[in-house]
């Protein structure tokens with residue numbers, strides 16, 4: 001029997017994207033909780049930063065033209081007529097031929113347009129200094145609004161906040177930050193052969209692995225997982241569980257029951273839930289071929305293959321980017337590593353292959369990837385591996401020594 005509507009990974013991603021609305025669910029968090037969160041709105045500065053012209057050196061506020069031509073042998077003499085106090089308004093004005101003592105960060109008095117560093121002055125008496133080096137207007141000061149101009153957009157919606165962004169928000173007085181709510185993800189395992197991990201095994205039964213791997217993957221991607229447990233392979237039981245999970249979450253993952261076996265109810269259940277429903281059933285990928293991708297009333301739903309390796313690989317390719325797009329923390333994997341594969345690996349063209357590998361540094365310094373062989377039902381292969389190597393669908397395989405992209409776990 002043929003699976004219907006088989007898509008490449010790229011087509012599957014594009015199809016999902018076309019059917020998923022941009023996330024708008026937001027929450028307001030205190031600034032310190034905003035780190036690594038994604039802004040849900042543009043942030044506009046209400047105030048100029050700094051709010052006044054500010055010295056960047058310890059020295060004297062002056063009118064630059066009063067210092068023109070000054071040298072060590074012929075200093076420009078200025079009357080010291082005031083002192084700027086840190087954190088206080090400098091009342092000014094500073095008149096011709098005058099200088100005010102100013103600390104680094106102090107407010108420039110009106111009338112002054114530059115600061116002379118204390119190193120380039122000599123104190124003649126308590127009220128007179130000699131300036132030994134001229135300054136130009138604007139020297140040793142930061143202008144009002146030079147860092148941030150009032151009314152400007154300082155950070156855009158969609159931006160993930162870094163430490164420096166928290167600093168900027170503090171500078172403009174934003175202490176409550178609008179950020180995207182992380183996705184809530186409901187996780188269901190289906191199969192009459194499945195038992196809970198705390199149960200003893202009996203012939204024919206296996207412990208539920210996928211609930212645990214998927215839970216970990218959702219947390220890692222910055223989502224909030226909820227387990228709905230093991231659901232028996234029965235249309236009504238599965239439908240009831242999925243309806244509940246869909247109502248309580250922003251995404252639902254159902255592992256097992258995605259293949260074409262007679263008992264595989266997942267696709268049929270999804271088709272009864274709402275539009276557009278199943279978008280694809282089957283992907284040109286190994287492992288993970290019998291994947292179902294669906295959107296129901298704006299929420300993504302995935303029927304992941306039952307084999308534990310396949311479920312993990314498909315989560316990473318399709319679900320992880322969606323969870324990360326509103327995730328609580330920074331994605332760990334942004335770029336793959338390039339490593340030389342150490343064996344010839346065959347793969348069919350027209351299909352993306354993901355090969356479990358371990359990585360090591362060879363004596364000559366090259367990074368190499370050793371394939372971890374084993375069927376996609378074996379969770380131990382994922383535990384041994386450091387990541388997966390991607391053999392793109394355009395290739396018929398890779399030869400030993402060829403460079404491949406490796407996505408680390």
Ligand SMILES: Nc1nc2c(c(=O)[nH]1)N[C@H]1C(S)=C(S)[C@@H](COP(=O)(O)OP(=O)(O)OC[C@H]3O[C@@H](n4cnc5c(N)ncnc54)[C@H](O)[C@@H]3O)O[C@H]1N2
Pocket residue numbers: 189190191193194206207208209210211255256257258259260261264287288289290304305306307308310376377
């Ligand atoms: N005739 C064909 N048979 C199969 C095909 C195919 O194309 N033609 N595809 C195979 C591939 S590839 C995969 S992957 C599996 C996918 O099957 P399902 O998604 O329908 O999942 P199940 O049949 O329920 O389970 C498959 C396998 O995985 C085990 N499993 C399921 N859930 C869990 C879990 N939560 N924890 C641990 N192990 C789980 C289950 O016991 C089965 O061994 O179909 C192939 N068959």
Ligand code: MOO
Pocket residue numbers: 285286287288289290305307310311376377
């Ligand atoms: O796709 Mo199955 O997922 O090859 O094991």
